[in-house]
Amino acid sequence: MSQPPPYSIDPRSPLTQYPASSLEGPPQEAVPNPLRRLVARLLDGILMVAGWAAIGLLAAIVQKVGPDAIPYQATIAIVAILGAIAVLVYEPVTTARYGCTLGKHAMGLRVTRIRDGRSLTMSASMGRWAVHIVLGFVPFGGLLNPLWCLWDAPYRQCLHDKAVGSAVIKAGFMPGQLR
Template identity: 40%
Template sequence: MRLGARIVDILIIVVGGGAIAFTVGMTMMGLTENNDAGGVAMAIVFFGSMALYEPIMTHAYGGTFGKRICGLRVARVSDGQNLSLGGAFGRWAVYQFIGLVPLGGLINALSCLWDKPLRQCIHDKAASSVVVKRRWGITANHL
């Protein structure tokens, strides 16, 4: 389920973030008649959307659209509540950093298969978080 959620999120980021970045970049090019300014604007918007999407969604809703669609939720190990914004950003940053290490992303993703008892990936352990099945209709924090 986590893999399915990640695939949905990648599609959202690439399609949604890409469309917004393209629109902003084309607008900048039209306003300034400077292709460099448009390209820089596109890059800032695209990478900014990548850096904000997962942490904000995880903090506010307990998971991204992909996790919500797949019936998953990210929670603090200590009390089951949503991560703080700083915790959610730290979790995302560790995930990104590990992906830069050769085979790190693969090891990180697979580590939940052998971790006991919480099935945490490395980025979950770094943020003291766990991915659990979403409990529908209990409270606003569980939606």
């Protein structure tokens, strides 16, 4: 009977851990190429735009076939509010619940805590997203944040990762089975 590997990162389990030999962070082999993170972010952006478009289309249909009592400005406000809620909830909730967004999942990535490899808590995930949003309002912060992983060592963290002690790793990472 063979023994299970000494460790693994299972994207479905919040209880996975790094091996005792790497308690300070993920093994280097688990750290993905920054291009994968970029593509994941672009996929999530496309998903967000599609979501806003769907909400807008639904609002336009309601405006056309609904009662005339609904003012156009109210429809726009509802679309803006629903879209903002979707943007503010999508990434933190999916990261805390599943360890990744749909874009990261498509690119084979997941977000973990550096110290032990476990999934982020909801508060850490919200903090990570809040830093990402706030840096978007700081001059050059929105550009510097995602570019930071290009020169960061050893875990290629962006600034929002550093703020909460997270790292993006290859999903399903298991030594000897790297892609």
